[in-house]
Amino acid sequence: MASENPFLEALPTGHTRGDFSREEVALANRNSGIALETLRYDLTPVGLHYLLIHFDIPHLEADTFRLSVGGLVARPLSLSLDDLRALPRRTERVTLECAGNGRGQVEPRYQSMPWSYEAVGTAEWTGTPLANVLTAAGLDERAAEIVFYGADRGFDRHGEHTYGRSLAPAHALRDEVLLVYEMNGMPLLPQHGFPLRLVVPGWFGMASVKWLERIEVWDRPFDGPQQTPHYHFRTVAGEPGTPVTTLRVKSLMVPPGLPDVYTRRRVVERGDVEIVGRAWSGAGAAIARVEVAVDGVWREANLDAPMGRFAWRGWKFHWRAEAGLHELACRATDIDGNVQPLDPVWDVGGFGNNAVQRVQVMVR
Amino acid sequence: MASENPFLEALPTGHTRGDFSREEVALANRNSGIALETLRYDLTPVGLHYLLIHFDIPHLEADTFRLSVGGLVARPLSLSLDDLRALPRRTERVTLECAGNGRGQVEPRYQSMPWSYEAVGTAEWTGTPLANVLTAAGLDERAAEIVFYGADRGFDRHGEHTYGRSLAPAHALRDEVLLVYEMNGMPLLPQHGFPLRLVVPGWFGMASVKWLERIEVWDRPFDGPQQTPHYHFRTVAGEPGTPVTTLRVKSLMVPPGLPDVYTRRRVVERGDVEIVGRAWSGAGAAIARVEVAVDGVWREANLDAPMGRFAWRGWKFHWRAEAGLHELACRATDIDGNVQPLDPVWDVGGFGNNAVQRVQVMVR
Numbered sequence: 001m002a003s004e005n006p007f008l009e010a011l012p013t014g015h016t017r018g019d020f021s022r023e024e025v026a027l028a029n030r031n032s033g034i035a036l037e038t039l040r041y042d043l044t045p046v047g048l049h050y051l052l053i054h055f056d057i058p059h060l061e062a063d064t065f066r067l068s069v070g071g072l073v074a075r076p077l078s079l080s081l082d083d084l085r086a087l088p089r090r091t092e093r094v095t096l097e098c099a100g101n102g103r104g105q106v107e108p109r110y111q112s113m114p115w116s117y118e119a120v121g122t123a124e125w126t127g128t129p130l131a132n133v134l135t136a137a138g139l140d141e142r143a144a145e146i147v148f149y150g151a152d153r154g155f156d157r158h159g160e161h162t163y164g165r166s167l168a169p170a171h172a173l174r175d176e177v178l179l180v181y182e183m184n185g186m187p188l189l190p191q192h193g194f195p196l197r198l199v200v201p202g203w204f205g206m207a208s209v210k211w212l213e214r215i216e217v218w219d220r221p222f223d224g225p226q227q228t229p230h231y232h233f234r235t236v237a238g239e240p241g242t243p244v245t246t247l248r249v250k251s252l253m254v255p256p257g258l259p260d261v262y263t264r265r266r267v268v269e270r271g272d273v274e275i276v277g278r279a280w281s282g283a284g285a286a287i288a289r290v291e292v293a294v295d296g297v298w299r300e301a302n303l304d305a306p307m308g309r310f311a312w313r314g315w316k317f318h319w320r321a322e323a324g325l326h327e328l329a330c331r332a333t334d335i336d337g338n339v340q341p342l343d344p345v346w347d348v349g350g351f352g353n354n355a356v357q358r359v360q361v362m363v364r
Numbered sequence: 365m366a367s368e369n370p371f372l373e374a375l376p377t378g379h380t381r382g383d384f385s386r387e388e389v390a391l392a393n394r395n396s397g398i399a400l401e402t403l404r405y406d407l408t409p410v411g412l413h414y415l416l417i418h419f420d421i422p423h424l425e426a427d428t429f430r431l432s433v434g435g436l437v438a439r440p441l442s443l444s445l446d447d448l449r450a451l452p453r454r455t456e457r458v459t460l461e462c463a464g465n466g467r468g469q470v471e472p473r474y475q476s477m478p479w480s481y482e483a484v485g486t487a488e489w490t491g492t493p494l495a496n497v498l499t500a501a502g503l504d505e506r507a508a509e510i511v512f513y514g515a516d517r518g519f520d521r522h523g524e525h526t527y528g529r530s531l532a533p534a535h536a537l538r539d540e541v542l543l544v545y546e547m548n549g550m551p552l553l554p555q556h557g558f559p560l561r562l563v564v565p566g567w568f569g570m571a572s573v574k575w576l577e578r579i580e581v582w583d584r585p586f587d588g589p590q591q592t593p594h595y596h597f598r599t600v601a602g603e604p605g606t607p608v609t610t611l612r613v614k615s616l617m618v619p620p621g622l623p624d625v626y627t628r629r630r631v632v633e634r635g636d637v638e639i640v641g642r643a644w645s646g647a648g649a650a651i652a653r654v655e656v657a658v659d660g661v662w663r664e665a666n667l668d669a670p671m672g673r674f675a676w677r678g679w680k681f682h683w684r685a686e687a688g689l690h691e692l693a694c695r696a697t698d699i700d701g702n703v704q705p706l707d708p709v710w711d712v713g714g715f716g717n718n719a720v721q722r723v724q725v726m727v728r
Binding site for chain 2: 011020
């Protein structure tokens with residue numbers, strides 16, 4: 001049973017500027033991001049990895065869980081968690097970021113989850129390559145898209161639906177695309193998709209369907225609300241737009257020194273300061289350089305050794321801090337020559353904002 | 365070295381109404397609360413327990429960690445984590461709530477972390493009773509307060525300081541007050557106070573000092589910023605006020621049915637609906653009753669078996685849902701006769717708001 005949203009009249013129309021609504025704040029309270037100082041850890045501590053939960057966190061039981069695989073396949077499947085655990089095991093270290101990260105800084109603003117910088121995290125995800133299951137089911141030659149449905153269901157401006165996303169078969173069959181049952185060596189937590197989720201390395205988080213229950217093979221494009229109206233880059237509302245896919249090049253720093261509780265501005269002792277941070281880009285696009293600006297003057301940072309094809313890369317910058325008020329910023333460039341913009345690029349849904357991070361610092 | 369806040373001019377003066385500032389939203393993004401649907405779990409899943417981090421999460425190493433105990437004691441101590449683990453072990457199941465929970469709904473509003481309902485969680489905390497360490501150190505007869513300092517430091521409107529709180533000796537010596545090194549059977553996570561924290565069952569969260577490094581025994585009242593200007597109930601700014609101490613009676617429900625993503629309003633199928641939730645009160649004050657109101661008509665809910673002296677108590681309510689728009693609310697009463705107010709009680713700092721939760725539901 002699907003139906004229109006009975007609360008449509010309560011939803012914002014158009015974009016806004018300035019202060020934030022009670023609903024945006026309730027979403028910010030409900031969803032959670034990393035604390036920027038934990039960028040110092042290669043792997044985000046469990047429980048600080050960002051969470052964007054569209055509907056509610058479903059309660060699923062491991063014992064009765066089944067993943068169904070149907071549609072254009074030779075052998076429809078119904079797999080238990082043990083069936084999936086019996087398949088070849090693979091671990092990928094993956095940086096995931098919400099496509100809406102930075103939305104709160106795009107003006108005028110689409111009213112949704114108002115992230116500043118925090119919707120990112122890196123974990124070791126363990127499961128079996130999706131390809132093992134698709135091969136066991138036998139993809140029909142007419143297969144045009146693989147559709148993934150979670151157990152989460154609810155309403156948005158497009159009415160009632162179950163969370164669903166799709167991938168092209170060539171992408172779905174890539175080795176690194178995993179059916180995941182462990183995060184950092186432990187069973188998935190309820191909020192991260194227990195007992196099973198998809199992880200699509202190199203892509204924004206909306207592709208990594210949580211609480212995955214059903215895979216359908218279609219002979220035509222998938223047009224669910226989370227695929228076609230949602231998660232597209234658009235410069236004008238209503239245009240078809242471009243699908244949101246791989247991560248955009250981005251970097252973040254650990255704000256140095258001591259914070260002010262409310263403004264999160266910083267106080268730093270004069271002298272030698274090591275600024276550390278992380279940088280990442282989309283599937284396969286390694287980080288080529290990171291620069292740090294002090295008061296608008298850009299200088300090269302040093303890159304740490306890579307952590308893996310799909311994980312962020314650490315960097316360090318030595319700053320000889322002099323007394324006074326300063327603005328710090330960081331900016332990454334990937335091997336394809338993509339570089340972070342200095343200011344947010346306008347997007348209707350507030351997606352993919354990878355503008356440089358800026359931190360206000362008083363050196364004493 | 366302590367000093368004034370160089371960003372004082374950027375801090376809000378007085379109270380506000382209506383929409384929320386960019387700084388309030390950044391705090392909501394940075395701190396995290398439970399998702400209300402996870403109230404169904406006796407213990408809050410790791411990583412969904414609420415977090416209120418005043419300054420930054422400090423990075424501490426277990427190997428080099430020391431807890432110092434000094435001031436008016438017979439034998440000053442410097443204890444390693446192994447020393448603490450060698451002391452008698454005790455586990456307490458404790459519901460913690462932020463004193464600022466509900467601040468975002470008090471009008472006019474003090475601008476700080478703008479919680480709605482989410483700043484609560486229940487965990488099993490394991491460590492050794494603080495009394496074991498205080499007894500080993502030998503409290504001087506002049507001991508008037510026990511002061512606890514964390515490793516976290518920063519600025520607020522009271523200038524630079526290390527996070528510090530105190531307890532009276534009689535309270536500090538109670539069996540249930542723990543020096544904690546495990547949460548839900550695992551080492552503390554960085555954001556929950558690794559490697560050591562205080563847990564003060566029955567009190568609001570500000571008393572449970574994280575990243576605990578130093579205990580000092582004083583012969584006079586502790587007047588640190590987190591003790592005296594902060595965390596007091598006040599009806600007029602600047603008055604001495606009353607210290608924030610034990611939890612106030614409160615209840616929350618799991619919002620039934622399916623959510624709308626933005627408004628978090630609910631759609632429920634008509635017929636039999638089981639509404640479940642949790643209720644708690646301050647130290648030793650058990651829950652006596654929970655009532656649920658449908659459109660303002662209150663009826664009794666059924667209480668689950670207690671989970672422990674310091675943990676929330678589950679409850680269930682059967683609702684025969686009829687088509688249309690309804691407002692649900694829940695209200696707890698404790699054995700001392702304290703009952704939740706229908707509307708927020710004004711407080712200068714927005715502390716202790718235990719007004720009833722209200723949920724808008726469309727039954728179809």
